[in-house]
Amino acid sequence: ESCVYKNRDAPVEARVRDLLSRMTLPEKIGQMTQIERVVTTHAVITDFFIGSVLNGGGSWPFEDAKTSDWADMIDGYQNAALVTRLGIPIIYGIDAVHGNNNVYGATIFPHNIGLGATRDTDLIRRIGAATALEVRASGAHWAFAPCVAALRDPRWGRSYESYSEDTNIICEMSSLVSGLQGEPPKEHPNGYPFLAGRNNVVACAKHFVGDGGTDKGVNEGNTIVSYEELEKIHVTPYLNCLAQGVSTVMASYSSWNGSKLHSDYFLLTELLKQKLGFKGFIISDWEALERLSEPFGSNYRNCVKISVNAGVDMVMVPFKYEQFIKDLTDLVETGEVPMSRIDDAVERILRVKFVAGLFEHPLTDRSLLSTVGCKKHRELGREAVRKSLVLLKNGKNSEKLFLPLDRNAKRILVTGTHADDLGYQCGGWTKAWFGLSGRITIGTTLLDAIKAAVGDNTEVVYEKTPSEETLASEQGFSYAIVAVGETPYAETMGDNLELKIPLNGNDIVTAVAEKIPTLAILFSGRPMVLEPPVLEKTEALVAAWLPGSEGQGMADVIFGDYDFEGKLPVSWFKSVDQLPLTADVNSYDPLFPLGFGLNCKTG
Numbered sequence: 193e194s195c196v197y198k199n200r201d202a203p204v205e206a207r208v209r210d211l212l213s214r215m216t217l218p219e220k221i222g223q224m225t226q227i228e229r230v231v232t233t234h235a236v237i238t239d240f241f242i243g244s245v246l247n248g249g250g251s252w253p254f255e256d257a258k259t260s261d262w263a264d265m266i267d268g269y270q271n272a273a274l275v276t277r278l279g280i281p282i283i284y285g286i287d288a289v290h291g292n293n294n295v296y297g298a299t300i301f302p303h304n305i306g307l308g309a310t311r312d313t314d315l316i317r318r319i320g321a322a323t324a325l326e327v328r329a330s331g332a333h334w335a336f337a338p339c340v341a342a343l344r345d346p347r348w349g350r351s352y353e354s355y356s357e358d359t360n361i362i363c364e365m366s367s368l369v370s371g372l373q374g375e376p377p378k379e380h381p382n383g384y385p386f387l388a389g390r391n392n393v394v395a396c397a398k399h400f401v402g403d404g405g406t407d408k409g410v411n412e413g414n415t416i417v418s419y420e421e422l423e424k425i426h427v428t429p430y431l432n433c434l435a436q437g438v439s440t441v442m443a444s445y446s447s448w449n450g451s452k453l454h455s456d457y458f459l460l461t462e463l464l465k466q467k468l469g470f471k472g473f474i475i476s477d478w479e480a481l482e483r484l485s486e487p488f489g490s491n492y493r494n495c496v497k498i499s500v501n502a503g504v505d506m507v508m509v510p511f512k513y514e515q516f517i518k519d520l521t522d523l524v525e526t527g528e529v530p531m532s533r534i535d536d537a538v539e540r541i542l543r544v545k546f547v548a549g550l551f552e553h554p555l556t557d558r559s560l561l562s563t564v565g566c567k568k569h570r571e572l573g574r575e576a577v578r579k580s581l582v583l584l585k586n587g588k589n590s591e592k593l594f595l596p597l598d599r600n601a602k603r604i605l606v607t608g609t610h611a612d613d614l615g616y617q618c619g620g621w622t623k624a625w626f627g628l629s630g631r632i633t634i635g636t637t638l639l640d641a642i643k644a645a646v647g648d649n650t651e652v653v654y655e656k657t658p659s660e661e662t663l664a665s666e667q668g669f670s671y672a673i674v675a676v677g678e679t680p681y682a683e684t685m686g687d688n689l690e691l692k693i694p695l696n697g698n699d700i701v702t703a704v705a706e707k708i709p710t711l712a713i714l715f716s717g718r719p720m721v722l723e724p725p726v727l728e729k730t731e732a733l734v735a736a737w738l739p740g741s742e743g744q745g746m747a748d749v750i751f752g753d754y755d756f757e758g759k760l761p762v763s764w765f766k767s768v769d770q771l772p773l774t775a776d777v778n779s780y781d782p783l784f785p786l787g788f789g790l791n792c793k794t795g
């Protein structure tokens with residue numbers, strides 16, 4: 193090839209320098225622009241030299257589109273980018289935060305809080321590798337994961353996206369980066385983006401920094417801590433991500449001591465890029481620039497100025513791309529944003545695209561389609577579910593353990609709002625942004641799993657809500673399994689000060705437990721209020737978190753094919769009046785402490 197940047201054997205840095213030197217200002221600013229698929233046409237990509245496209249939660253080609261439909265859509269965008277003067281490929285980003293969860297038929301893994309309960313670094317890496325295959329099969333090149341937030345207050349609506357309150361656990365679980373991107377060779381330079389090959393995706397450590405530490409868990413709120421505490425608790429996991437060659441970092445909507453992260457030069461540039469040596473690129477969050485001013489979106493030109501100058505390299509606009517491009521072009525022409533800042537941003541973006549092999553392999557490898565929702569991935573999901581469940585109570589006294597349950601019992605009752613609802617089991621960020629109820633994708637509910645596990649002579653009675661006659665009946669039930677919990681949510685919609693189990697969960701458990709020996713299973717993105725009767729009247733109690741599509745993993749442990757091994761990744765409060773309640777502060781008086789978890793052998 194005549195020009196260096198098209199030469200796949202040339203060093204990445206030489207390709208970056210050569211390409212950058214050929215680019216016009218519109219082409220440079222186009223690379224910094226990420227737009228949402230709903231405003232994306234082939235003409236927009238070509239005319240504005242767009243560098244990246246994403247879809248928000250619930251924005252699909254059409255409902256229940258198959259993975260191949262996604263690949264057709266994204267390859268269409270890519271072909272529009274390849275016909276531009278310099279032929280710079282787009283990078284397509286998607287929120288694959290627990291499997292490729294936007295896409296129908298994808299394997300849905302447990303949300304991060306359940307993975308934190310496994311403490312299994314290698315499991316998380318394998319989940320990353322499986323997710324990467326399903327994401328690449330859909331045509332996307334980039335997953336906005338892992339969220340490495342420290343869950344410091346469960347009132348936060350994004351608690352389930354965090355692995356733990358404990359930074360060391362988060363550091364261990366950051367192995368998702370190596371799973372998604374592939375593992376860098378040990379001589380790989382710290383902070384330099386890495387991607388192993390076509391079966392991997394670019395990862396995104398988010399949200400930098402302190403997203404999980406906001407006051408009272410208010411989403412997009414203010415994290416009020418000393419710099420030392422910010423570094424120790426919230427920055428530390430990024431060191432692990434950089435050591436694994438994480439290629440992108442997403443800035444947080446939240447603030448640190450009143451300073452909005454998206455306009456904080458010290459944290460984005462002096463800390464992350466200079467002190468920590470991050471060489472990939474920083475992406476903004478969705479319409480985060482509009483959030484820098486009051487009222488929302490006012491004085492947008494100034495918001496562009498302060499965020500780009502602070503160190504944001506690519507902006508998730510994602511709709512008003514013409515305004516963004518116009519304002520940034522103007523800012524460069526007036527010198528308010530120096531060309532050196534533009535060149536630094538574009539250099540970082542091009543570096544990731546070259547490292548990701550997008551110039552060599554811009555289109556989807558259709559041979560990956562067979563990996564989507566495949567048996568191997570579903571078995572992996574099942575393993576993750578097994579290892580994530582935390583046994584909080586087993587038997588009313590240590591002599592008489594209740595679990596494992598007898599799979600050949602004569603007659604059992606399965607009841608509760610969450611016993612047969614795949615959408616509830618998956619939680620937010622599944623098919624739709626906030627999640628949904630019902631049979632939303634391919635998967636196995638708790639009820640499906642129980643029916644498959646019990647013996648032929650065992651009668652399974654299912655009622656979503658336990659009926660009076662069932663509760664009053666003398667018909668003997670050997671035992672009852674009652675599943676209750678949270679209905680799906682995401683982000684601010686999940687902020688909650690009371691943390692009571694919705695849909696009368698506590699009352700349902702109590703009503704059944706008063707009549708029938710009961711195992712209660714809680715599906716939630718975080719610890720919730722457990723009222724005394726639930727604690728006293730049940731025989732056993734399991735925290736299942738948000739396990740995803742592979743419900744058999746729950747049957748595996750409640751019927752004893754496998755033992756419980758999950759440990760709480762977060763302190764379980766007695767009352768919300770105790771919050772914030774984390775193990776590293778004194779006067780620690782939890783209901784169940786960080787690290788708690790029983791098993792059937794030792795109880």
Ligand SMILES: OC[C@@H]1[C@@H](O)[C@H](O)[C@@H](O)c2nc(-c3ccccc3)cn21
Binds near residue numbers: 248398
């Ligand atoms: O989906 C893209 C990103 C995701 O990666 C981030 O983790 C998350 O903070 C986020 N919030 C919105 C979003 C927020 C409000 C309205 C519409 C969308 C979009 N996004």
